[in-house]
Amino acid sequence: MSENNLSVPTMAEMTAKGETPEVLFWVGCAGSFDDRYKKVTIAFIKILEKVGISYAVLGEEETCTGDPARRAGNEFLFQMQAMANIQVLDGYGVKKIVTACPHCFNTLKNEYPDLGGNYEVIHHSTFLQQLINEGKVKMKGGGEFKGKKITYHDSCYLGRANNIYEAPREVLQALDAELVEMKRCRTKGLCCGAGGAQMFKDAEPGNKEVNIERTEDALATGANIIAAACPFCMTMMRDGVKGKEKEDSVEVLDLAELIAKNEGL
Amino acid sequence: MEYLPQIAFVVVIAVATYLLYKRITQIRKNILLGRKESRTDQRPKRWKTMWLVAFGQKKMFKRIVPAFLHLLIYVGFLVINLEVLEFVIDGLAGTHRIFAPLLGDFYTVLINIFEFLTVGVLVSCIAFLIRRNILKVKRFHSPEMKKWPTLDANLILVIEIILMFAILTMNATDMLIQGQDEHYAQTGKFFFSSFLTPLFEGLNVSTLILIERSAWWFHIVGILAFAVYVTYSKHLHIALAFPNTWYSNLKAKGHMENMPVVTNEVKMMLGMPVEGAENPPTEVARFGAKDVNDLSWVNIMNAYSCTECGRCSSECPANQTGKKLSPRKIMMDTRDRAEEVGASLAKGGKGLEDGKSLLGDYITKEEINACTSCNACVEACPVNIDPLSIILQMRRYVAMEESGSPASWNSMFQNVETNFAPWKFAPTDRFKWAKDVKND
Numbered sequence: 281m282s283e284n285n286l287s288v289p290t291m292a293e294m295t296a297k298g299e300t301p302e303v304l305f306w307v308g309c310a311g312s313f314d315d316r317y318k319k320v321t322i323a324f325i326k327i328l329e330k331v332g333i334s335y336a337v338l339g340e341e342e343t344c345t346g347d348p349a350r351r352a353g354n355e356f357l358f359q360m361q362a363m364a365n366i367q368v369l370d371g372y373g374v375k376k377i378v379t380a381c382p383h384c385f386n387t388l389k390n391e392y393p394d395l396g397g398n399y400e401v402i403h404h405s406t407f408l409q410q411l412i413n414e415g416k417v418k419m420k421g422g423g424e425f426k427g428k429k430i431t432y433h434d435s436c437y438l439g440r441a442n443n444i445y446e447a448p449r450e451v452l453q454a455l456d457a458e459l460v461e462m463k464r465c466r467t468k469g470l471c472c473g474a475g476g477a478q479m480f481k482d483a484e485p486g487n488k489e490v491n492i493e494r495t496e497d498a499l500a501t502g503a504n505i506i507a508a509a510c511p512f513c514m515t516m517m518r519d520g521v522k523g524k525e526k527e528d529s530v531e532v533l534d535l536a537e538l539i540a541k542n543e544g545l
Numbered sequence: 546m547e548y549l550p551q552i553a554f555v556v557v558i559a560v561a562t563y564l565l566y567k568r569i570t571q572i573r574k575n576i577l578l579g580r581k582e583s584r585t586d587q588r589p590k591r592w593k594t595m596w597l598v599a600f601g602q603k604k605m606f607k608r609i610v611p612a613f614l615h616l617l618i619y620v621g622f623l624v625i626n627l628e629v630l631e632f633v634i635d636g637l638a639g640t641h642r643i644f645a646p647l648l649g650d651f652y653t654v655l656i657n658i659f660e661f662l663t664v665g666v667l668v669s670c671i672a673f674l675i676r677r678n679i680l681k682v683k684r685f686h687s688p689e690m691k692k693w694p695t696l697d698a699n700l701i702l703v704i705e706i707i708l709m710f711a712i713l714t715m716n717a718t719d720m721l722i723q724g725q726d727e728h729y730a731q732t733g734k735f736f737f738s739s740f741l742t743p744l745f746e747g748l749n750v751s752t753l754i755l756i757e758r759s760a761w762w763f764h765i766v767g768i769l770a771f772a773v774y775v776t777y778s779k780h781l782h783i784a785l786a787f788p789n790t791w792y793s794n795l796k797a798k799g800h801m802e803n804m805p806v807v808t809n810e811v812k813m814m815l816g817m818p819v820e821g822a823e824n825p826p827t828e829v830a831r832f833g834a835k836d837v838n839d840l841s842w843v844n845i846m847n848a849y850s851c852t853e854c855g856r857c858s859s860e861c862p863a864n865q866t867g868k869k870l871s872p873r874k875i876m877m878d879t880r881d882r883a884e885e886v887g888a889s890l891a892k893g894g895k896g897l898e899d900g901k902s903l904l905g906d907y908i909t910k911e912e913i914n915a916c917t918s919c920n921a922c923v924e925a926c927p928v929n930i931d932p933l934s935i936i937l938q939m940r941r942y943v944a945m946e947e948s949g950s951p952a953s954w955n956s957m958f959q960n961v962e963t964n965f966a967p968w969k970f971a972p973t974d975r976f977k978w979a980k981d982v983k984n985d
Contacts, residue, residue, distance in 0.1 A: 288979040309966040311978075318978040325982070339976040343965035351918050351937070352954045353833065353944030355804050357961055359811040386799040394803035436919035441799025467924050468607075471862040476918030480967055481953035484915040487867030494862075 286325055290339040291372045301336040304374045306388065308381035309344050310511030316518065317380075317511040323540035324380055324404055330545060331416045335378075341368055345387040352477035359395065362387075366397035380404040380536060382437035382510045383475075389442070403438060405448040405509045405535055412454045423542040425457040430538075431503035432459065433494065433517060434469030435510035448509050451535050455542055457505075462497040470494050472520075474512035495520025499530065506532045547639075554636035554765075561769035568776040572849060575887035578897075579842030580830070584792045591791045594929070599790040604927040608856070611676075614669040618705070621666035622783070625712070628659050632765045642719075645730040653733035660716065660737040667709045670702045677702075684855035687864075689874040694779065694853055701780050708767045715760035717741035718753045725750050785850035786928040792843055793929040798920045801937060807832070833941025836902040837883045840935060847930040848880035857922035857932055863915040870915040872922035872932035878907035879935060904939050913939045914951060 294301055305328065311321040328335050346361030369377075377399050379385050389401035411417040430452055438444040445466045452459050464470045473483065473490025483489060495517060498506045506521070508514045517532045533541075585591075597603045602619065605612040631644050645652045677685050677698060685695070716738035723729045745753060775781055782789075812819045834840050857872035858864045864871050882903040890896040904913075916936045923931050943949045950958070957967045965972050 285984050286979075286982045288983050290976075307978075309968065312975045313966060313968055313970045313978075321978060322982055337976075337979075339979070340973060342975060343972070344961050344967060346961070348967045349958055349961050350801055351940075352950055352957065353937070353940030353942070354950070354954075354958050355807045355832065355941055355945060356811065357958055359804075359807050360814075361961060361965070363811055363815055363817070386797075390797045390800040391803070395808060436917070436921075437799055440920040440924050442797050468860070468921075470865075471917045471919035471921065473862060473866075473917060476916050477954060477957065478917050480957040481914075481951050483866075484863070484868045484870070484911055486863070486915075490862045490866050490917065493866055 289336045291336045294336045302334040303376045303378050305335050305337050306377050306379035308384045320534040324536040326540050326545040345384045347383045347387040348477040362395050376400045378402050378407045382435045386437045386441050408451045409447040419454045425455040428457045429460050429503040430457045430505040430507050431498050431501040432507045435513050436471050436475050460501040460503050472513040472516035474516045479512045491516035491520040509535050551639045564773045575883040576842050576845045578838050579840050579845045582841035594793050595791040599786040614672050617665040617669040621662040624662050642730045645732050657736050663709045663712050664737050670705045674702050684859040697778050711760045711764040713738045718745050718757040722753045779853045782850050782852035789850035790929050832945040834938035835904050835942045844935050845883050848876045850928050851876040856925040860921040860925040868915040870912045875932045882907050
């Protein structure tokens with residue numbers, strides 16, 4: 281599928297045509313603005329379109345879920361954002377949302393119901409796992425990643441926050457790659473350092489950056505690929521790998537990118 | 546004179562009961578300084594959580610060595626306390642080993658089991674003392690562990706060791722007395738305490754009786770004194786672990802508690818109908834938490850349940866990388882402040898109005914700002930304490946009451962407000978990414 285051959289329908293366009301998509305893809309701020317994570321957005325869209333899933337995005341109508349504001353203590357701002365988003369989502373009659381950002385996922389799933397926004401919210405790792413299990417994404421045996429060492433970095437907002445540990449790993453196993461675990465993984469997985477709105481400020485004085493500590497865990501596995509499932513983890517791990525001057529030998533890739541690459545998309 | 550020991554025993558029990566009652570009432574008051582929060586839904590799940598986490602010590606076993614040693618002390622504590630029942634009956638009735646003739650051979654088996662556990666407790670306490678003071682396990686030597694917390698931990702272990710020796714001494718001398726005085730209840734041989742008998746051989750019966758009685762009194766008075774001490778100590782977890790796990794947060798750990806007061810204001814600003822708008826709350830409490838009374842009572846109970854093991858801080862990414870934040874310190878500070886306010890109020894003092902507050906005088910902004918909200922501390926706690934909840938409530942206070950968040954967060958707030966994204970990008974550029982890939 282070439283780069284300019286995607287349809288990327290918006291909710292507004294679909295509604296104008298009288299159609300209702302099966303699922304809304306919540307792109308998130310990182311997926312929309314961050315140059316690196318835009319690639320993840322596009323990879324995930326390529327998969328959605330290849331499989332033929334009826335989806336739409338909100339486009340310019342999407343705004344921040346409010347997660348960073350809430351974690352930094354600004355409850356007013358969070359609720360203003362949340363209420364506005366709920367009005368848009370309910371206006372389109374959205375029932376099911378998929379997102380590649382664990383922070384958006386957590387907020388939409390666990391926190392919007394308190395404010396009257398009730399949706400079936402699913403993270404793209406679980407979504408991809410379902411597509412693989414249903415045979416909609418058929419993994420080519422002996423694909424690009426066969427035998428390669430991949431380590432998965434648990435996102436706190438998927439793992440401890442929402443008990444999603446296995447879906448991302450099942451997706452990786454479908455690549456026929458060698459999945460190696462870091463010494464701290466699953467419930468004991470070390471944070472990348474960006475959660476709780478840390479992404480948006482410098483760290484407090486200390487003797488080390490958290491992402492360096494975590495990158496050392498990842499590099500110790502000897503993996504060539506660090507798989508991430510969160511835009512903030514992606515940034516932190518990439519910075520960590522750069523800091524360790526390993527960017528030539530170690531890649532940080534999102535689950536959706538790995539699948540898309542393996543499919544030749 | 547014949548009834549003197551019994552009278553003394555009743556007096557000892559009465560004093561201990563009174564002291565315990567007073568202290569428990571005070572702790573209850575301190576916990577209830579916190580605001581109301583309902584945590585009584587999903588009762589079957591709550592019982593199950595308590596059963597697994599507190600009684601079954603499920604989360605302790607994430608670290609196998611301390612878990613095993615702790616289990617020995619825990620089982621010893623539960624089972625040896627059965628023997629205290631006999632102590633109490635003997636003490637009140639003026640009898641000696643009242644169950645021995647009733648249970649016969651089974652009594653010997655029972656006491657041997659108790660002795661086995663006594664030795665288990667002894668070994669574990671010694672191992673723990675070694676871990677703390679000689680091996681210097683890192684998490685026991687953090688800045689917040691100086692002075693009292695370290696002394697408290699060592700005192701508990703030493704007291705337990707002495708109490709266990711008292712039991713063994715009592716049994717050893719009892720066996721020797723039985724050999725010389727057939728009026729004494731015959732119990733058969735106790736395996737572990739018989740190793741101590743050489744120490745007392747050759748003493749006459751009256752000396753042995755004196756030692757045996759002293760050990761008996763030492764043990765029972767020691768247990769009662771220990772029970773009172775526990776309520777002033779980090780060791781209170783032996784009781785509070787149970788309610789603390791029952792009242793666990795059962796929602797997804799990623800969920801942050803909603804603030805309905807804010808919801809009402811936001812709805813009014815957006816011109817949406819507000820529930821109960823005709824009866825607005827007369828007094829709007831503070832947004833977020835500055836002091837213990839702004840926290841929920843569950844947060845304060847959490848603080849009293851903390852045994853300062855430090856698993857939270859040793860898993861905390863901020864703490865591991867040298868930041869000032871230590872989730873354990875957050876809990877210790879919360880308990881210390883609740884104690885301070887409670888003690889002041891009990892004396893008719895200023896209480897919360899003493900010019901101090903939890904945030905500022907105990908916990909600094911630097912600490913709460915360093916949290917990544919990763920939930921590692923919550924996951925690590927063997928009794929389901931939630932330090933993150935306190936941190937996030939304090940951030941709310943700083944952001945909404947003081948506008949005192951770090952400058953970069955204030956810029957982020959501004960970006961979200963004006964650009965609807967935490968970064969400074971124009972909202973009209975949000976869909977630009979699709980331009981290059983769209984087929985039109």
